Amino acid sequence: MRQTGAGLLLTSPTFGVLQALAVVEHELLLFAAFWFAVGAVDEMLVDGMWLWLRFSGWARTARLQADRTEELAGIAAVLVPAWRESAVIGAMVRHCLESWPQGGLRLYVGVYRNDEQTLAVLTALGCDPRLRVVLHDRDGPTTKADCLNRLYRAMCDDERRTGERARCLILHDAEDMVHPAALSLMDEAIGRADLVQLPVRAEPQGLSPWIAGHYCDEFAEAHAKDMVVRNWLGAGLPSAGVGCAFSRRAIDRILARRGGGDPFAAECLTEDYEAGLLVSETGGKALFLRVRDRQGALVATREFFPATLASSVRQKTRWLHGIAFQGWDRLGWSGKPCDLWMRVRDRRGPMVALVLTAAYSLVALWPVVRIAEAAGAIAPLPADPVVAKLLAINLLSFLWRLLLRFCFTTREFGWVEGLRSIFRFPVGNVIAIMAGRRALVAYLRVLLGGKVRWEHTIHLAHPAALCRLTGRASQPATARG
Template structure:
């Protein structure tokens, strides 16, 4: 056509659209095959009965086999730390429980709240000898040193170290279940259940969708194929032996790497790497509610992007640098899934760029200013496969969300799918920039998520009010 030499820019735009389409289509197909493999593994477990969630026949609050300590790092958490500690002490009446809250000497508001709590011999407040904020791992290490000092003074060795955050709402049965599981395991992870927020159906709500699927499918599959289980940083317990092996592997006196942004994820993998056994414990209580850690996740875009930036930086980049790939095939597969975040974000960015380019190229073709670029039968087949896999993925996402949160949230899960994608792209961009900055000699930055309301504080409709009175989530289907 005469328009080819006359309007080269528009023709090159059509070529660029085709190349972007080819790039995105191939990678989306690879990601779809990966997700389909996990789906098939989960369906096989489900049909065989091995992925069925057991239900407790009675309340599970028996005394512990040994001393269990809960480590709670706190920086600027004066709004939530009081309700968290009170609720945990009330929900877990066991005498062998100790809750260690680590705070900073320059965070007077948090110290004041902790000082105002009713005296309880099971509560220990550890004030860091450095000004905050440092990293979460550094605060955990300070708590760990206090635990070791108490062990020396009392001559009583701790049996289990449990991680929780200041915004967590624990389940009454969780402590005993983790304690029992440690009879045969070195690391136990319970599900995390983000709570819906009426004021943030889209940003906070997308966490409900992602965790509902990850902690009902992905973690179940990882557990059953014998792959290493990452720690979510909350609702998880390490045996004392597992911590000792991590210390030996690191040749360190501190179990948590202060320079790591996702020290909890790393410790979970190190349990498996050092020969320990890990368990993902998915159980429902006698009322049908999931035994899980409940919490509110970020409700605005900026906070959500900052949080996921930390996850991508710590898991994808630092995980690659610090843990490598020397592991069994099942673990290689799961580490590939864990670390693919930046690549997924790049492909998503290409796809959304295509959405912007498509009407311009379509107009150029319709007006004769650009020649159509033939997609070919192979690319058309890949696009058809991707469309089918997207529909399947949306169905699965809605099903997992609906099973835990109800039919309305299941519908919202489909509509929220692009929200999670946009946040992932923005977080990956910031994570890449942060990683490059660190490689260039810059300082590692810890971006703390500020929490304003604890779950049991939230003034909400009758549904949440009744759940808070029982200190447990509402019943849900198995």
């Protein structure tokens, strides 16, 4: 037994446990505070560059003075892989063909031979000569990259038959809602770049304001600030897999680097990210194109992201596994200093998940240790001035992050979503923690001889279809900047 200052009797084991918890709390606090401070410095560097670009006018978003639906300089092959996408593929294809009337468009949609429902929807779409429905000769699901490679081979077959070579390849997903001006803008830009990436605009979903809504916040900030800075630095740009155009010369260089075969790595979970960086590694130029139309709407790819916790964690697990772990293995750390910095930022997800886990563990430990100290059960540890300074830095950084998140979300979606973005911040953290754990387990399983698993996201609604059902306009509300 031990007599404390408050007159409480504690057994020696109980006292030892409480004292150990106090030490664990201090070490976790030091660990989290240090790495949060490192992350704060990293983010402030990007923020400082963006602010300079913004106020100097370099990063100001251009605005179109007219609708852009002019004819293309060559054939643009749009590749759309589909697996069990019967709920959205019909609306996507119709909207794409209506929004892009150019004769140079070739829309290749890949469907698996054991996916009768998706095939039936595609068969019922009519006979637009610009549409190519490609039946995969394997049962699905394989990987998205494998389906893209099948579409690429179908495009090459068309080229041999017609004698016309595609000028660029454009990637899209089965749930995407394209902007009418996007095709002409990408076609024009591909003349001076080998990879052109348009912004992605995550659509708010009334039935999922927190899970689906946190994607609105993340993409609004990343594609208005991070990608702008990355583009200005001349670092390699990761392809988002949607709204991105690859020049044919870039694809040829990637094929040469791979020694022939297919342009996309079928075994890679984030083949779009890898292909984007390979453009720069093989000597190509990448361009992030941020433009608004005459009404002020962002020329971007609109889509719905996962609306449930389970589906969001699965999706971000795939992103973390592919970018952080496979990216390290497959692409390494070569490149210019700016490229190395950006690769560290790309692959920090598992480390961020670990630091967040430590921070949220402190939420549970802190009241236990404080109560024990107040009751006199344990003696408080000496104050650590280093931790105090780190906490002050982290507090200021956190408030700045919330302010930026609010500003970017408000600018794109209005002040209601902007306010929600503040309270959605912890939602993204919890998803990151869960996805980080699953990604690590998945990667270790592969190292031990397991197979890479492609966890496909099932889409239940399409923005264009929802607009027709609700009577909302097909374009987002006007935004500034």
